[in-house]
Amino acid sequence: MKIFNFGASHSQGYKDLSVQHFINYKEWLDKPFPPLWIEILADKFKCEYETFAQGALSNQEILFNFTEQLSNFKKGDVVIIGWASRLRTMWIKDNDLLSMSPHQSIHKKVESDIPYIKVEDTHRALIDLALYYSSMIKNEHFSV
DSSP, X not given: OEEEEEESHHHHOSOOTTSHHHHHHHHHHOSOOOOOHHHHHHHXXXXXXXXXXXXXXXXXXXXXXXXXXXXXXXXXXXXXXXXXXXXXXXXXXXXXXXXXSXXXXXXXXXXXGSOOOOTTOOOHHHHHHHXXXXXXXXXXXXXX
């Protein structure tokens, strides 16, 4: 058995020392980090775990991360998904799907700089997104 962990910051934990506020926490703590909830759970079940969570992700990005790992799931594995706020979303800019997360530069833009898509628009990024969802549904590893 292996535990797969997906989500945003609550699923990620605080050990990524490329993030300044985690560095600040480590300095303030002045001792080794306590175990993350996923580490405690994996230890309890005596199994491995893998985390695909990253702070500030939207639910679309969490779903993308999940579908990219579908072929790695084995019978008996456990998948935990920590969904984010519905307020987090992806935007379309210059034919790309972009995240509002700090991991992409679009978060520095003001909302008026980001084009909204009207229902009647046939935007390439929307087509790509629909094809992505379609391929996920057709994936042999995905069943409901």
